[in-house]
Amino acid sequence: MTNTPAGWYPDPENATQSRWWDGTRWTDNRAALQPTVAAPYAADVANLKAPEGTPWNTIWIWLVVFVPYISLFGFFTIDWSKFLDMSDPMRGELAVLTSAGYLFTVLGGIVSYGLGVWFSYIDWRTLRDRGVPRPFHWAWGFLSYVYPIGRSVVVRRRTGSGISPMWVTIILYVVANIAMIVYVGVMVASIVSSIPNISRY
DSSP states (O other), rough: OOOOSEEEEEEEEOOOEEEEEEEESSSEEEEEEEOOOOOEEEEEEEHHHHHHHHHHHHHHHHHHHHHGGGTHOOOHTTHHHHHHHGGSHHHHHHHHHHHTTHHHHHHHHHHHHHHHHHHHHHHHHHHHHHTTTSSOOOOGGGTTTHHHHHHHHHHHHHHOOHHHHHHHHHHHHHHHHHHHHHHHHHHHHHHHHHHHHHHHH
């Protein structure tokens, strides 16, 4: 005895058709299987649109963009000339590695990295709560520059605006790298110019 209700089911003798099951046995009534039609892709895309007027901007995305650069200020305050103190090289190296600027750069970098991931999560949750469907996942915050760029692209597709965090991220990245290159160049030039003085030791 079976509990299968009466209805049309795939024919066990011919997989290309369906057959009527009357609740107790197969009947002679058969019909061609109806082809299943996949839902059009456009319907899926339409479902990913946020409601009209959904705000894309949060304080959290701007913190994700700007916080990583705070620790760089410490880097520019390090007195690298202590490395060149040949009267006591060990003391000079320790003086640099224990200086406030160096410690601020290292510890600030670690803290700002963690904060960036946390702010990415809060930003993602805020967008989701506002009705933005499937926002760019916060875990991309572990790759610092990826989250604001990916988030901007996805939010723009969902809401029609919100690309500015991407451009600010790219501009800050380029400017910070140029500043570091110039700073290192100046530092190397000062080291090279002090080589005659070092030879006295």
